[in-house]
Amino acid sequence: MKRSLLALTAVLSLTSCASLENARADMDRGPFADALDTLDAAGFAGDFAIMLPGEVDQVVFGHAGGDIDSRAIEGWPWASVTKQVIAVLVMQNVEEGRLALDSDVGAIMPRLAGRGLTVEDLLRHRSDLPNPDDTSPDTAGVPSFYTTEAEPLAFCTGTAVERPSDQAWSYNNCDYIVLGAVLEMVSGASLDLQIAQSVGLASGWINTRLLDADDLREFAGATPQTAKRIAGYGASAGLVGPLDDMIAFDGALLRGELLSDASLAILWEGDPAQGFMALGQWVFEAPLAGCDTPVRVVERRGAIGDYQVRNLILPDRGIAIALATRQSEWEFGEIWRGSGPSHDVLSAVACG
Incomplete structure (x- = not known):
């Protein structure tokens, strides 16, 4: 898929009024500028990309705030947006007959035999797997699983814990770490290769992959310690890449290039x-403010x-927005409640 950055691409610093005004003077008024205004007013510092309706082969990429150590090609940790990619790989394997959502994970992975776990249980966080977040913190206060665990799969397939009851769920990164291993077992291919061939090529990715602990690639705020920690998340949150790759993934989903309509409806x-x-x-x-009726939203958060x-898709309008920041306390708000910057940005782009 051929992609290009629109002419209204801008690199902006909210600490420089002159730069901000000059950048805005260079772009036409429209959804991109409206989104920029909204993020500016909310104090957002980071990067964002937007796919506009009717222009699915193009994205716009902008920067807000003073932290300009990332570029479109280098990118950001995708954090748990990685789980969206893993879920697509699972559904591709379902389409190809290697898996079913009700497949017994224990029949594929003997260490989990007799636990009654299905693939869908893992996708929906309804498992009895140990939780990495419950491991003792390291010297930096990070759960030690992500920085010191030499055998993550062994940990994740260890002694069962209490399983969520009925329709309840309990967020657990081991669910997707195990799913990554299941995908390797049923396909015979490494997870890296599956991501590259089955998602990356079809989406037209530039430079997105799972991070290794000793990886020297550049990304926003990259340090050896940060890289090691992100790598420790593996299939649950270990992807790193530019936001326009994230938008390209969204576009490939909307165009039916990754999944059939039936599989996408299930997803x-x-x-x-x-x-x-x-x-x-x-x-x-x-x-959404300005829209006459409620709008369907696909939301994936990561931290x-x-x-x-944030990866936000409006499937019925052909719009996608990706945002990334190193402001750990910045409040995106709750879209479903009709408030907060995420809601306001979607409203500006879709209903303005």
């Missing part, structure tokens, strides 16, 4: 009993340390 079926959790993301209808990421 994006939000369960009201689980807070509208779908498979690897949340899907719900929300009131590791200081990093926060």
Whole structure:
């Protein structure tokens, strides 16, 4: 897929009024500028990319704030947006007959035999796996699993813990670490290769991959310690890449280049009993300011340390927005409640 950055691409510093005004003078008024205004007013410092309706082969990429140590090619940790990619790989394997959502994980992975876990249980965080977040903190206060665990799969397939009851769920990165291993077992290919061939090529990715602990690639705020920690998340949150790759992934989903319509409908079926959790993301209808009726929203959040990421898709309008920041305390708000910067940005782009 051929992609290009629109002429209204801008690198902006909110600490420089002159730079901000000059950049805005160079771009036409429209959804991109409206989104920039909204983020500016909310004090956002980070990067964002937007896919506009009717222009699915193009994205716009902008920067807000003073932290300009990332570029479009180098990118950001995707954090738990990684789970969206893993969920797509699972559904591709379902389409190809290697898996089913009700497949017994223990039949694929003997260490989990007899536990009664299905693939869908892992996708929806309904497992009895140990939780990495419960491991003792290291000297930096990070759960030690992510920085010192030499055998992550052995940990994740260890002694069962109490399983969520009925339709309840309990967020657990081991669910997706195990799913990554399941994908390797049923396909015979490494997870890196599957991501590259089955998602990256079809999406037209530039430079997104799972991070290794000793990886020297550049990304926003990259340090050896940060890279090691992100790598420790593996299949649950270990992807690093530019935001325009994230938008390209969204576009490939919308165009049916990654999944059939039937599989995409399953992927994006939000369960009201689980807070509208779908498979690897949340899907719900929300009131957007300026739109006459509620709009269907696909939302995937991610957070590791200081990093926060959002991947937002409006499937019925052909719009996608990706945002990333190192403001760990910045409040994105709750779209479903009709308030906060995420809601306001979607409203500006979709309904302005």
